[in-house]
Amino acid sequence: MYNSKIIGLGYFVPDNVVTNDDLSKVMDTNDEWIQERTGIQERRHVIKGEDTTTTMGVKAAKVAIERAGIAKDDIDFIIFATLSPDYYFPGPGVLVQRDLGIKTVGALDVRNQCSGFIYAVSVADQYIKSGMYKNILVIGSEVHSTGLDMTTRGRGVSVIFGDGAGAAVLSREEDTSKGILSTHLHAEGQHAEELSLIAPGMGKRWITDIINEDDPDDVSYYPYMNGQFVFKNAVVRFSEVIKEGLEANSLTPGDIDLLIPHQANLRISQFIQKNFRLRDDQVFNNIMRYGNTTAASIPIALTEAWEQGRLNEGNLVVLAAFGSGFSWGSAILRW
Numbered sequence: 324m325y326n327s328k329i330i331g332l333g334y335f336v337p338d339n340v341v342t343n344d345d346l347s348k349v350m351d352t353n354d355e356w357i358q359e360r361t362g363i364q365e366r367r368h369v370i371k372g373e374d375t376t377t378t379m380g381v382k383a384a385k386v387a388i389e390r391a392g393i394a395k396d397d398i399d400f401i402i403f404a405t406l407s408p409d410y411y412f413p414g415p416g417v418l419v420q421r422d423l424g425i426k427t428v429g430a431l432d433v434r435n436q437c438s439g440f441i442y443a444v445s446v447a448d449q450y451i452k453s454g455m456y457k458n459i460l461v462i463g464s465e466v467h468s469t470g471l472d473m474t475t476r477g478r479g480v481s482v483i484f485g486d487g488a489g490a491a492v493l494s495r496e497e498d499t500s501k502g503i504l505s506t507h508l509h510a511e512g513q514h515a516e517e518l519s520l521i522a523p524g525m526g527k528r529w530i531t532d533i534i535n536e537d538d539p540d541d542v543s544y545y546p547y548m549n550g551q552f553v554f555k556n557a558v559v560r561f562s563e564v565i566k567e568g569l570e571a572n573s574l575t576p577g578d579i580d581l582l583i584p585h586q587a588n589l590r591i592s593q594f595i596q597k598n599f600r601l602r603d604d605q606v607f608n609n610i611m612r613y614g615n616t617t618a619a620s621i622p623i624a625l626t627e628a629w630e631q632g633r634l635n636e637g638n639l640v641v642l643a644a645f646g647s648g649f650s651w652g653s654a655i656l657r658w
Contacts, residue, residue, distance in 0.1 A: 327451035327459075329656070330392070332491035332626040333386025335379050336367040336485075336613060341468075348483055350359045351459075351475040357482045362589020366485030366614030368468035376410045377418040379488035380464035383622070384419060387458070390404030391492040395423050399456035401430040404463045405441030405645070407470065408432070411523075417460065436518075437585050437646020438508075439463055440489070440617035444642070445506035445655050457495045463618035464488035470520075472545040480522055480546050483588070485614030489622020501657050507567045508652040514556065517549040518647040545602040557587060558594045560651045565599065567642050568653040578639050579605055579657075581628060585644035586610035586620035595643075607633065617646070634658050 342365045343354035346362050357363055360509065369375070380403060385481040388395055403416040404495060419425075435442040440463035445461040461618030466486035498501040522528035522543040533544060569575060576599040586593050596606045607628045616623060621642055626636050643653035 324499070325454060326496040326499045326502035326504075327448045328396070328496035329491050330494045331387040331389070331391025332490070332622070333383045333390060333627050334353045334619075334626040335368045335382035335486065336487040336623070337374055337379075339368050339370050340365050343482070346500065346581055349473055350478045350481070352478050352482060353609065355374070355378045355417075360590070361483055362611055363483065363614050364611045367487055369466050369486045371469055374466070374486075375409050375421065376405050376466045376488070377409045377415040379466070379486070380415060380462040381417055381422045383464065383488040383568065384423060384460055384492035387490040387492050391494070392457075393458060393492065395425050396421045397458050398425055398428060398460045400447070400450060400459045401425070402433060402443040402459060402460070403430070404433040404435065405445040405465055406434065406436045406439070406617055407466045415421070432460045435618075435650045436648060437587060437620070438644040438648070438650045438652045440621045441506065441642060441644045441652035442508060442650070444491070444493070445502070445508055445652065446595055448506055451493060451495055453548050459493045460490065462488065462490045463620070465617045465619050465621045467617070470546070471540050472542065472570055476542070477545055478619060479550060480548050483615045485616050487613055487616040487619045487649055489619050489626055491622055491625070492565065492632070495536040504655045504657055505568060506572050506652065506654045507564055507571070508650075509564060510648050510650040512553075512648065514649045515647075517552050518547070518649070520544065520546045524623045535647060554591065556649060557591050557645045558598075559643045560649070561591065561595050562598055562645055564651050564653040568641060568655040572638065572655055574655070577578040579641055580638035581605060581607055582635055582641045582643070583607045583624050583628060585646065587623060588615065589614050612641060
């Protein structure tokens with residue numbers, strides 16, 4: 324039995340910075356309103372035609388592979404987490420394989436939205452622990468901007484989300500005191516529609532329905548979020564799954580060197596920090612600059628934390644996420 328360990332990290336965000344003031348020019352909102360509710364000051368949006376979910380994932384992956392000190396053909400498997408694939412099918416995993424020129428290894432797509440990267444890491448961890456694979460490329464990437472309702476009608480959702488990608492290379496670690504100690508995954512599908520994008524989908528409204536009806540007031544193909552309900556569930560589930568991970572490893576909140584939560588809302592992160600009585604230096608947040616990048620948020624934050632020297636050998640690192648589905652999870656790592 325092996326452990327899996329992150330040996331390389333990378334991220335990519337578009338150059339196009341969109342501030343709260345920029346949004347106020349296209350919808351009835353303002354910087355104070357957005358910051359008070361979310362903590363977000365700016366986010367990145369792709370320039371349409373320049374980047375996609377896949378191309379950003381490829382750029383992040385190239386950095387992660389280089390930092391891992393391995394060749395691309397050392398990758399045994401690819402796992403790509405996203406809610407915004409380039410195509411309805413096929414998924415971006417195979418597109419990354421093609422664009423990186425990697426041999427015919429397996430490529431898996433994960434559709435668990437905000438907790439997608441945690442789920443993807445958990446899957447990679449099990450493959451490596453079993454001895455099936457040695458080096459797995461895990462990517463979280465999202466393009467939200469081209470699918471948002473950028474009007475006053477959609478401001479409750481559209482001001483929150485940004486575009487970006489993060490990647491990690493997980494590799495075999497023979498010292499089982501290092502690397503990923505455990506992962507913990509949950510879902511509660513009864514609340515699936517509280518944070519969702521219903522159309523296009525085979526179940527209710529497909530492309531032909533949207534085209535035939537041509538209804539300018541149809542919002543089923545824009546993201547919907549019951550904000551207060553999601554917030555109340557998030558703070559509970561975040562706390563539960565972090566505690567679950569700590570208890571599984573006989574650890575306490577005081578043992579945490581760095582908590583990296585999914586960057587959903589700065590107010591959620593602050594609530595969790597207060598709940599666990601963590602200092603500012605024990606929690607990493609970058610939502611102020613990037614917004615909520617869904618499956619990309621944790622790998623982007625993890626990469627930035629590493630680049631800033633906040634991940635040192637022996638550190639206990641906790642990753643946690645909650646989001647659409649509802650699905651949530653945590654990963655406990657010894658760096």
